[in-house]
Amino acid sequence: MRTQIAIIGAGPAGLLLGALLHKAGVDAVIIERQSPDYVLGRIRAGILEQTTVDLLNEIGVGAGVQAEGIVHHSIELVFAGARHCIDVQGLSGGKVVTAYGQTEVTRDLMDARIAAGLPTVYEARNVSIHDFDGSKPRVTYQKDGQNVEVACDFIAGCDGFHGVCRASVPKGSITDYEKVYPFGWLGVLADVPPVSPHAIVYGNSARGFSLCSMRSLTRSRYYVQCPIDDKVQAWSDQRFWDELRRRLDPALADAIITGPSIEKSIAPLRSFVAEPMRFGSLFLAGDAAHIVPPTGAKGLNLAASDVKYLSSALIKFYREKSSEGIDTYSQRALRRVWKAERFSWWLTSLMHRFPDSEGFGQKMQEAELDYLVHSQAASTTLAENYVGLSLS
Ligand code: RFL
Ligand code: PHB
Numbered sequence: 001m002r003t004q005i006a007i008i009g010a011g012p013a014g015l016l017l018g019a020l021l022h023k024a025g026v027d028a029v030i031i032e033r034q035s036p037d038y039v040l041g042r043i044r045a046g047i048l049e050q051t052t053v054d055l056l057n058e059i060g061v062g063a064g065v066q067a068e069g070i071v072h073h074s075i076e077l078v079f080a081g082a083r084h085c086i087d088v089q090g091l092s093g094g095k096v097v098t099a100y101g102q103t104e105v106t107r108d109l110m111d112a113r114i115a116a117g118l119p120t121v122y123e124a125r126n127v128s129i130h131d132f133d134g135s136k137p138r139v140t141y142q143k144d145g146q147n148v149e150v151a152c153d154f155i156a157g158c159d160g161f162h163g164v165c166r167a168s169v170p171k172g173s174i175t176d177y178e179k180v181y182p183f184g185w186l187g188v189l190a191d192v193p194p195v196s197p198h199a200i201v202y203g204n205s206a207r208g209f210s211l212c213s214m215r216s217l218t219r220s221r222y223y224v225q226c227p228i229d230d231k232v233q234a235w236s237d238q239r240f241w242d243e244l245r246r247r248l249d250p251a252l253a254d255a256i257i258t259g260p261s262i263e264k265s266i267a268p269l270r271s272f273v274a275e276p277m278r279f280g281s282l283f284l285a286g287d288a289a290h291i292v293p294p295t296g297a298k299g300l301n302l303a304a305s306d307v308k309y310l311s312s313a314l315i316k317f318y319r320e321k322s323s324e325g326i327d328t329y330s331q332r333a334l335r336r337v338w339k340a341e342r343f344s345w346w347l348t349s350l351m352h353r354f355p356d357s358e359g360f361g362q363k364m365q366e367a368e369l370d371y372l373v374h375s376q377a378a379s380t381t382l383a384e385n386y387v388g389l390s391l392s
Helices: 012-023 034-041 050-058 063-068 102-115 237-246 250-255 299-320 326-351 360-374 376-387
Strands: 005-008 028-031 047-049 069-071 075-078 084-088 095-097 126-129 140-141 147-152 154-157 175-190 199-207 208-216 219-226 261-275 283-285
Touching: 005 126, 012 028, 012 050, 012 102, 012 299, 034 102, 047 050, 047 299, 050 063, 050 095, 050 299, 063 102, 075 360, 084 199, 084 376, 095 208, 175 208, 175 237, 199 326, 219 237, 219 283, 237 250, 237 261, 261 326, 283 326, 299 326, 326 360, 326 376, 360 376
Parallel strands: 005 028, 005 154, 075 199, 154 283
Antiparallel strands: 047 095, 069 095, 075 084, 126 140, 140 147, 175 219, 175 261, 199 208, 208 219
């Protein structure tokens, strides 16, 4: 088999890249290790920046988010038992974020890909990439017991943090920067109306961080900070709801409508960047190249901005016979990535309870939160980053 771009991974990065390339007439095959149902079953992101929504519209896949996405004009910070509203729209010159689940984004992209008759190989075994230090890279895998080889011009590594692409780059050619946080997030999805349908609520309390989010007006997503080695089995639904309530202000706690969980999982928190994001004819995009802790809601949005940059670079290569875009892809993408890393690290540091956050560290958090909600300059910085920095 031959194609122009072999895309490894059918998560949001791979599917979005496939759609952007298709729109420009560039051929691509997507090769995914899991089944479509498995990919759709992973409950992850919920908040889209306007740039991500714009991208979905640009490729003609925006109908779902237009119809069902819920626009948020503000966020709330809860600390010391009180709620503080940050008017992100007013402070960012009119920008908003949209609550629309990663599952829904992925499903919309999958449906569009099927409707356009574009090739996606699911349940590919032993995916390997070869010869990407030169101009004739190849991808091999097994499907239904057969060995398959795909020859291509470029490989797009959109295969997430645990994928094969970054791991295949020779060690000396890539530098990893990493920070692992000493806690996780326990998340619960439940078919109950969200406690705060118009604002995502971020809570800092003596018992740890909490987050009230949503997928629709009838489906809520809540999180509490938990020890990294906790087991989901130790968290009954009742224990989760009790803990969440204890971390919020009394009025919000009283207003929470509880119900049986339909998904419950613990995610570790990590900041990670691999530099550069290109090695020969291999490009990394999305979680394959970087991870942010979910506190800033930036991971999926960064995957979208990476593939926007990468698709423009590849399209320029084919249309204008110019390698300028592919030569500057890594540098361009990393400028935005590092700023989102900084924001996600900062918000994580501000909102969580750290093992050493007694004493001075604790006082610093309290002072910063107080400053944040009472200083227009500080609130503006939060708002500007939360809605997403420009794609320049
Ligand atoms: P994905 O989604 O991990 O997709 C990678 C795909 O590659 C496949 N794969 C392989 N395929 C072939 N061969 C191999 N060897 C392969 N190895 C792996 C995998 O099966 C998978 O299908 O990466 P991608 O596309 O870069 O997308 C990134 C996002 O998924 C991620 O950044 C976000 O979910 C992060 N995130 C959030 N991002 C936001 O922008 N807003 C949010 O509100 C938000 N909330 C979150 C989050 C992530 C969370 N968790 C669980 C870490 C909330 C949570 C709790
Ligand atoms: C979510 O809805 O899953 C979500 C919302 C905001 C975040 C992280 C996750 O910061």
